[in-house]
Amino acid sequence: MQRKSEARILQFLREHGESSIAELSRLTDLGKATASRAIQSLHARGLIEYTGHEHRTRSSGRPGRALRLRPDTGLYLGIEVGFGDITLVLADAAKQIIACSRHQFSSAPTRLPTFSYVTSVADQLLDQVGGDPARVRGVGIAVAAPVDPKTGKIKRISQDLDWAVAEPMRAFSTHFRAPVLINNDVNCSALAELFSGRLTTDQTGVLLRMGRGVGGAIIHRGELLHGYSARAGDYGHIPYDPRGPECRCGGKGCYERYLSISAIEKDLGDTIDRLRERADSGDQKVQEDIRKRGHVLGSLAAVVSRTVDPDVLIVGGEVVRLGESFICAANERLQVLNRQAAPIQHASSRAILQHGLFEDEPALGAIWALIRNEQMLEKARMK
Numbered sequence: 001m002q003r004k005s006e007a008r009i010l011q012f013l014r015e016h017g018e019s020s021i022a023e024l025s026r027l028t029d030l031g032k033a034t035a036s037r038a039i040q041s042l043h044a045r046g047l048i049e050y051t052g053h054e055h056r057t058r059s060s061g062r063p064g065r066a067l068r069l070r071p072d073t074g075l076y077l078g079i080e081v082g083f084g085d086i087t088l089v090l091a092d093a094a095k096q097i098i099a100c101s102r103h104q105f106s107s108a109p110t111r112l113p114t115f116s117y118v119t120s121v122a123d124q125l126l127d128q129v130g131g132d133p134a135r136v137r138g139v140g141i142a143v144a145a146p147v148d149p150k151t152g153k154i155k156r157i158s159q160d161l162d163w164a165v166a167e168p169m170r171a172f173s174t175h176f177r178a179p180v181l182i183n184n185d186v187n188c189s190a191l192a193e194l195f196s197g198r199l200t201t202d203q204t205g206v207l208l209r210m211g212r213g214v215g216g217a218i219i220h221r222g223e224l225l226h227g228y229s230a231r232a233g234d235y236g237h238i239p240y241d242p243r244g245p246e247c248r249c250g251g252k253g254c255y256e257r258y259l260s261i262s263a264i265e266k267d268l269g270d271t272i273d274r275l276r277e278r279a280d281s282g283d284q285k286v287q288e289d290i291r292k293r294g295h296v297l298g299s300l301a302a303v304v305s306r307t308v309d310p311d312v313l314i315v316g317g318e319v320v321r322l323g324e325s326f327i328c329a330a331n332e333r334l335q336v337l338n339r340q341a342a343p344i345q346h347a348s349s350r351a352i353l354q355h356g357l358f359e360d361e362p363a364l365g366a367i368w369a370l371i372r373n374e375q376m377l378e379k380a381r382m383k
Contacts, residue, residue: 005030005038013048013069014371015195017095020055020064039067047073069093074137077176078367079122080185081112082144083212088125089353089363093137095195095371099129100353100363112143115168119175136178137374140366141168142188144212148230152182181369185209186233187224188365189316190217192349195368197360203311206304207347208235209360210297210319214256218308235300236260258296261318276323290322291329297344298333305334305341316347316360 008028013019019027025035042048048067055066071092080087089100103121105113118141126133145154152169172180190199190207199205201222208216214236218225225232236256237249244253257263265271268289270278278286301313315327331343347360 002038002041005034006042009035009038009042010047010069011374013067014093014095014374018051018055018066018068020066022064023055024067046070071096072135075131075135076367076370077122077126077136077139078142078188078363078365078370079118079139080142080188080361080363080366081118082185083112086113086118086121087361087363088122089361089367090125090129090131091367097353098131099125101125101128112145115171119172122176133177136176138179138181138370139172139176140188140363140368140370141172141180141182142185142362142366143182144185146231147182147184152180154182179370181366181373183366183369184215184217185362186215187217187226188362188369189347189349189360190219190314190365191224191368191372192361192365193312193314193347194219194222194365195349195371196352196364197347197349198312198314198345204308205312205314206233206308206310207314207316207360208297208300208304210259210261210315210317212261214254214259214300216304218310235304238300238303240296240299255296255300259293259300259319264293264319264322272318272321276321279323279325287325290326293322294326294329295333297326297330299337301330301334301344302337302341305338309341311342313342313344314347314360315344320346320359 008030009024012024012028021032021036021039024039025032028035039048047070049070051066051068053066054063071094074093076091078089084104086103087100090098092098105117143154147154154168169180169182186207186209189209190205193199193205193207194201199219204220206216206218208214216233216235218233237247237251237254239251239253240255240258241253245257246252247254247257261272268275275286275290279290304310304313327344327346334341334344346358348358349364350357350359350361353361
C-alpha cells in the first residue's frame with residue numbers, strides 16, 4: 001500500500017508539477033496521514049523536494065509548502081520528425097524545459113530523415129547540454145505519418161525510409177538505451193496543448209493541424225482517443241466538395257485539397273509566408289484568397305463542432321501562419337453554420353519554449369506522452 005501511495009503521488013507530480021501535501025491528499029484520494037508518510041519517504045529517498053515557496057490553489061485557507069519532483073532525477077527527450085525538419089526538446093523530471101533545437105535538411109517531400117540522422121542530432125543536443133544519456137527516462141517521437149500507437153510501426157511505407165519499415169521503437173530504444181514511444185505528430189500536438197497549452201483535463205478538445213496534410217486529434221477528459229483503426233480525428237479526408245479535385249486518399253474534394261500547404265501554395269501561386277507578407281502589405285486579391293480559405297476551415301470546424309461539440313477547438317500547423325484574417329474568416333463561417341460552437345483558437349504550446357510562438361509543438365507532446373505512460377516505461381526499463 002505504501003508503494004502504491006508513493007506511485008500515485010509521483011505520477012501526480014509528473015503530470016501537474018508543483019503541489020502541496022493537502023492538495024496531494026485531496027486530489028489523489030489519499031488520506032492526509034497516508035499522503036504525509038508517502039511524501040516523507042519520497043523526500044528521504046531524494047525523489048521529491050520542497051521548492052522553498054508556498055503553494056495555493058484555493059482562495060481560502062492557509063497555503064502549503066510547495067513540493068515537486070527533483071529535476072535531476074531524470075530527463076525526457078521529445079523529437080518531432082517531419083518532412084524537411086526535426087525539432088528536439090529536452091525536459092527534466094519536473095517538466096522544466098532544459099533545451100530545444102531545430103534542424104532543417106533537404107529531402108524529397110514525402111521522405112522522412114534516416115534513422116542515423118535522427119539519432120545523431122539527438123546525441124548532439126544531449127552532448128551540448130551535458131545531459132547524461134543514462135539519465136534519459138524515455139524518448140518520445142512524433143512523426144508526420146500514420147502510426148500504430150501500440151507497436152510504433154508507421155503504416156504508410158511509401159512515405160518512409162529505413163527506420164520506418166522495420167521495428168522503429170526497438171531500434172531507437174537500443175540506441176538511446178531507454179524506452180521509446182512513437183506517435184503521430186497531430187496526436188502529440190494535442191497532448192502538448194493538454195499539458196502546456198489551452199486544454200485542461202476536464203475538457204473535450206479537438207486540434208486540427210494543417211501542414212503537408214490536414215489531420216486532427218480528439219482528447220476527452222485528458223485521454224487521447226485513437227479509435228478503432230487509430231484514425232480518430234482524420235478530418236482532412238472528409239469531402240468538402242465531392243466534385244472537387246482528386247485527393248491522395250482516392251477521394252475527391254477532401255478538406256486536405258483546400259487546406260494543406262501544398263494545396264494552398266499551388267492554388268494561390270506563392271509560399272505561405274509570402275502570401276502572408278503580400279496580404280499584410282495590402283494585396284487585396286491575396287487578402288480575399290486567404291479569407292476564402294478561412295471559410296473552408298470554418299466549414300470543417302462546423303463539422304467538428306456538430307459531431308464532437310468540443311469545449312476547445314484549436315488549430316495548428318504551418319498554414320496558420322497565413323495570419324489572423326485567416327482565423328477570423330474561419331470563425332465567421334463557423335458562427336454562420338453553428339452559433340453554439342466554441343470558437344477556433346490558435347495552438348499555444350510552443351509558447352513555453354525559448355522564443356516560442358503561439359503554435360503547436362509535437363515534440364513537447366511526445367514528452368507529455370512519456371510522462372502519462374510512466375508506469376509502462378518503468379516496466380520497460382526493468383526488462
